[in-house]
Amino acid sequence: MDYVVIADAYERIEGTTKRLEMTDYLVDLLKNTPKEVISRVVYLTQGKLYPDFEGIEMGVAEKLAIKALTRASGSSESIIQKELQKSGDIGKTAEQQLAKRKQSTFFSKKLTVEHVYETLDKLAKTSGSGTVDLKMALLSGLLTDASPKEAKWLIRTVTGNLRLGIADMTVLDALAIAYGGGKETREKIERAYNISSDLGRVANVVADLGIEGIEKFQVMVFEPIRPMLAERLGAPEEILEKFGGKCIAEYKYDGERVQAHKTGNKVKLFSRRLENISNQYPDAVNLIREQLDAKEAIFEAECVAVDLETGDMRPFQELMHRRRKYGVEAAITQYPISLFSFDLLYVDGEDLTKQPLPQRRKRLQTIIKLNDRLKPATQKTVNNPRDLEDFFEEAIEEGCEGLICKSISKDSVYQAGNRGWLWIKYKRDYKSEMTDTVDLVVVGAFHGRGKRVGTYGALLLATYNPEDDTFETVTKCGTGFTDANLAKLYETLQRHIVPRKNSRVKSTLEADVWFEPYMVLEILGAEVTLSPIHMTAMDAIRKGSGLAIRFPRFTGNYRTDKSPQDATNSKEVLGMYNAQLKKIGETLF
Ligand code: ATP
DSSP, rough: OOHHHHHHHHHHHHHHOOOHHHHHEEEEEHHHHGGGGHHHHHHHTOOSSSSSGGOOOOOOOOHHHHHHHHHOOOOHHHHHHHHHHHHOOOHHHHHHHHSSOOGGGOOOOOHHHHHHHHHHHHHOOOOSSHHHHHHHHHHHHHHHHHOOHHHHHHHHHHTOOOOOOHHHHHHHHHHIIIISSSGHHHHHHHHHHHHHOOHHHHEEEEEHHHHHHHTTTOOOOOOOOOOEEEEEEEOHHHHHHHHOEEEEEEEEEESSSEEEEEETTTTEEOTTOOOOOOOOOOHHHHHHHBBBBOEEEEEEEEEBBBOOTTOBBBOOHHHHGGOOSSHHOOOOOOOEEEEEEEEEEEEEEEEEESSSSHHHHHHHHHHHHSSEEEEOOOOOESSSSHHHHHHHHHHHHHHHEEEEEESTTTOOOOOOTTTTEEEEEEEEEEEEEEOOOEEEEEEEEEEGGGTTTTSEEEEEOOOOOOOOTTEEEEEESSSSHHHHHHHHHHHHHHHESSSSOTEEOOSSSSSSSEEOOOOEEEEEOOOEEEEESOOOOOTSSSTTEEEEEEEESEEEEEEEEEEESSSEEEEEEEEHHTEEEEEEEEEGO
């Protein structure tokens, strides 16, 4: 296929602002494209060589393009620079300069799409020493053979300035008209795209096999499925109403969405934007390799920063330290992660995207070999607003962002690439930030795991309530302790162990060890939240809920100067909650 066919189509597309006309021109181009090259033409019209998830970019800087143009046109670099400054468009500059070129086309060949694509492919894949020279030779070679018009589009393509405005959806429309049999087939073609994220493969199939081929289009491991997204509502009643009174509520983990693809030992992770992020999370890759009982699978999980000693989730900010190219190994130990899986889309040859959620979830549970680091998302079936609200508070307190409520009807398929009412997110529109530390009484402890075996993993902490002289639990804290702290705490607290919960302690949690109220520690938390578990200021804000401190951390300060009755009292925590209640702007959603 001659490259000029593409260049002409681009000229026409550039000349219109109307989407319908643009689609018509694209339809003409696709009809004039031989089937063997249709995928390449589709990628090129979007300024790409491969689908985005392959992560291959042409990466030609303007500077290099100017040099190649200098060589191909015979004009000096300074003239080209000057022209470029005037036009502000490197494509136009290339066109003008090549039009001025002395008649040297005697040796030039006609450019074909195949040749252009292969050359650009080489250009994109060169690396190592001599890269710049090689890229420059490849590009100037193409420009030498190009007509001025072709040069304009080539240069725009390689420098990432195509800007034709051909969106994925326009290509899908054009494919439906050109090969699907009409616009009405667009939905089916779009589904193929949503489960493959590869417009080239979709174009290939529809051009070759028509709509029947598209109907048989399959999910493939290592081709990311475009993510299903959630709508949002602000009240449990509204959510339940949408689902006809019953749904499952799942923790909405505060981490990074990961779509994992596995075949045998090979594992790839894709981000929410479908970029390959496997290199960022080698630990997650290993977990999946070891803990997934399936030859082939595609599943989705939230990757969350955790404290390995306590199993507690850590704030999203800690996960941000994992966004790096270098020093990954060190970051793995410093900021460990766990995966909480919430969907299974494909397993051993079977596409599950059309199955209802309860079935997908059942399958998911059968293939995960349970482990602290890879677990199915915590969920609960709810049918009344009270239970939903309680579960929501529990999720927040555990370190989650809220809940994702999901339909369990027979139509609860995985809607790839769509935001719909089958999933509804329920987040808070308020936040009570803590600016001050609190002094809390140690009333219980939980045995440690991992490095903390033999000491305490987390302490159960309480506020003091002077009204009835009780200690009301407010948080469980396992963070901020050094090894020396832990050893000292263990030794000191031994002397204060009591066989059962002290009658002055109010707790719904069952600690492994109980203490008489004695030791006071200084704690810094991220915020005060409502809690169905903790007892501080129970019922003060909402019936059946107390207050809790989220993401608590020991400051290192033992308040030996304070008796347990001098600890922060329940009313003060209530005051903090009320005083610091902040509306989160809409922008945060
Ligand atoms: P969206 O992804 O809906 O465009 P967003 O990027 O702002 O919006 P959120 O509003 O925070 O994200 O909500 C959706 C995200 O929640 C998902 O993309 C996923 O990463 C995350 N998530 C956490 N837990 C779950 C879960 N149990 N089920 C589905 N998604 C979950």
